[in-house]
Amino acid sequence: MALDGMLQMLSGIKVIDMTQFVAGPTASRILAEVGADVIKVELAPFGDRSRVQGVKPKQPEEGAAPHSTYFFQHNHSKRGIALDFKNPKARDILKRLIEQADVLVENFSPGVMARAGLAYEDLKKINPRLVMCSISFAGQSGPLSGKPGYDYIGQAYAGVTGMIGEPDGSPAMVTMAIGDVSTGVSAAMAIAVALFHRERTGEGQHVESTLLDTYFHMHEASIPRVSMLGDKYTQQRTGSQHPDGGPTGIFKCGDGQYITLMSLAHQWPQLIKALDMPELLDDARFATASMRRKNNGLLKDILEGWLASVGSRAACLAKLEEQRIPSAPVLNLNEVIALEHLNERGTVRTAVDPLLGSFKIPGMPTRFSAWKGTGQLSAARLGEHNTEVLKELGLSPGEISELHEQKVFVKDASLRNAV
Template identity: 60%
Template structure:
């Protein structure tokens, strides 16, 4: 059995921030040899985010918790590919890769002579994936932007927040992460296609397309009901249920999701059989229309418990889908997430030990590595160029001298220093 599912595949990662690095990180963890090509002189911009080393021995290094989370398990090649020599070196690498992932603004790769149409001439088996805000074509294709911009364009932001308040922002890279996962999935299918046909292909993933997929029910409604516009409903689901977030007597909150077939069990949990005869709640549609009344009834019932846990226990006796609204601190400490490696601890020489998320999937024939590492800027320059291009040490030294290659100042810079170290 192969050690890892993607062992033997080589990926050139020309991405930064979150969406692209998420895609390539998944492939790296599953065994692919991912070479993260970082643009000189600074590399991935997330090297300046998150927490940085405070130990004087590591102060000033390019490492950060933000970078580590999204780029562990990869090798870093720091190259000025805007330099003609650097671009020539990059093109020399292309035939040795199975996959290329990039998330520059549309047109950047083409202007550099690195479009898929050009690259497939030198590597017909290449699977190339471009990740962007809104795609390589269309009216929005040239618009710069990040997760929150796609969120707004997709009609997501307008639906978040209190009914009479301002739209609210999902203040985490939800769309970025989901796009990275979608891109990794698509690349896997493209590689399967290549195994069957021998042909590479071009794959696109966009934040806007990914966010638009997240509308689970509203799009057909808007399409069929010409005068219908969904509205913000705050902490309550627009379809009622009751489904949403509800306050307990101790000031904490629970989340509850009641589908129509669970209504009777919910009534039994509340020990309120009169609700079954209440004409306001006779159907799911009527319960939706009287959602505020239901919310008041439920929160009145919750007020009869001293704490959140007792209320949850009463609901769980009737298998009602419910959960405490945990802080992130509480979620990270939850034994379930720890047991399943959803929260996992990593160690970095400069940053120390800290938690990061695990993979969102598991496999019966493969287990994730327990020790994860993220490279310093350009840390693997020598090993990449030796392994892939069999480049002599003197040529590598010359690339350093001419500024084509760069390396973190806390890592050995030259071949001679590497050998001595």
Template identity: 60%
Template sequence: MSTAANTALPMLKGYRVLDLTQIVAGPTCTRIMAELGADVVKVELAPFGDRTRIGGLKSRNPDHKGSSRSTYYFQHNHSKQSLALDIKHPRGLALIKRMIPKFDVLVENFSPGVMARAGLSYEALRALNPRLVMCSISLAGQTGLLSQKPGYDYIAQAYAGITDLIGSPDGDPSLITMAIGDTATGMTAAMAVGFALLHRERTGEGQHVEATLLDTYFQMHEVAVPRVALRKGYVPRRTGSQHPDGGPTGVFRCGDGTHLSLAILPHQWNAFISALGMPELSEDPRFATAALRRDNNEDIKAILEDWLAGMGTRERAMAALDAKRIPCAPVLTLNEAMAHPHLRDRGTVRKVRDDVIGEFDIPGFPAKFSAWQPPERLRASALGEDNEVVLQELLGLSPTEVQGLYDDEVLVRDPLLTRRAHEKV
């Protein structure tokens, strides 16, 4: 098959995913699979659906009043179908159980124990579909001392020893105020599901996999864990804008008041001092080894920022550093990053359009494939927009049966859909 033909065939086409998640971590996992071609049915809990539907930006058009569409929801849930029902209602729960044999994957991020109490434990679902891959995403796992503790990204960040290392040495710990852990956990979960599906293709058996915010965050300690384990009494400390191992690696002030980020490994020291035009630093005993440069990092920082001040502008300093292939970058605002031609050209920043909200940007797909390209147009369903399609196609329910579910408030949908339906009549 040619590469051109491959680009037209999404890699996960033919797989069905039942999405029982909300907020960011779980939806990131299922969004990745949806964009790669899987048929993802997102089950949204009545009456309001995913909590992110009330976050982000919404349409200011008064005709759209009451609509459940938001930019927050779109970013994390595009490319999925929306089935909005009351899972606590016996008939709603029965619908979920009836659908299990139709799906390859189920992803959930309820608090541990909720699925079991609803009769949807892995053991119960495996009896309905032995090939099912079930993925549970949580703060700290399905078992263990912290398993019953509620929490989100920032709670896991604190438990993982991450928060304590962020901030000024003489100040309080600082929060990483974006969903780094949530997003990374969603990617971890998507990876785990993919590998479990590969295992199923080889063996025919499904399985239960877990991804947790705490486990994912703890993976982000790249060097400190062995040091703590081996060095008695060693406690990593906050180092502000400088890397604890020196380098110099960190954020530095330029002569024009902007900031520059540098990351210099030991083998790049000679090239670095050459870029500064200071070959004499190779003979300075303070900087003779990587360990000494770490211990005298404040001296290096002072020398570097004096040089940056003398260069005048950040652009001029970067040109000198780039000439010696020294890893450096301007510290951009998000606005500047979103406008950067590299991020635009590669689709890292992606423009989308919603027929209610309008046109806006979201992050692009984080990986590139030679045999597949992301779809040019993306769409996010309104709350309950796909109720009829999902229940009729998967379970064979008649329009009368579906209407009965609406009448009994087992199913719900976006008020805007209801108004538009009445206008057509």
């Protein structure tokens, strides 16, 4: 597919997307945005369960399948078909699609694809060049492989939840699907690497991306420390302050608003200069990074006292930025969506949907000099591209009608009269 005379980077790559919710759809959506032909396979009768999440049309069409901003965000730029996965005819057609595909992405529970005759060992016999990506909670093997799990379950198992919260309170969760989205990004990366390998060798392969592995991979410093110190190290929840001190954390300004400040060891003199407190340089309690970590609570009090004296959040940030101290306002999402920087770069972008209207969604997290992004975004209604995809497989209009009549393939009520 070309856009403004520019060849899309994955043009010619066909992806069969048998995923739902967030992680799997994120992986296939990234591939779709850079030019792959992604065919999203939804299962009858409901389709992707995320269709009922997020904001839905104010006046939904009677009898129509759900459509929502949540589904749109994770599934735009794809074509969509819907079928009865339990029907042998549907599985036969799926195999024909997979036989012609470059990539298959699935996030069923481990074992489901094998029971349907769609395990990688089965599929590579009909398509040796296939790159199959399985996305799951904990992997295709191991003691936890059969456990159902979503993002927040992964947070807990990976030790993330136990790190968050006030010292005298309960653990807390990050209430956004960081693990799901990151698992989707890692899956897209793995697929791209496997495609590159295939171009060199002609061989497809089976790759995995799991929520638990992804969350564990996010620990940037804790794992070696705990491993080496063992029982000598006790993990402590530190609320709004980073356990390594600095000071690094969230601090209240004189106007009641909050900032995040991060001062690394080499920036301590700069922070003292910003505070205009030269006496801190000779204070033994803060002489080293380890001493500052030990006296983190006292540092927080000193810093918040200074912030209160300065006054407004804007004034506090200005003084810190004079000394190039990494700092930021703690923004709400309305403020974030309005940021000029994010809008100028396309990180915040506008989607327009016939049923949902106009709304903002995130842009791609990466930039390419040879690719300037997609144009108008759209997300398929349930079964919207059944006829189109089946025609491409060589089925006749009569055969396609019969598949719909037998409910082997299904489509949104509003599309049933469409050719």
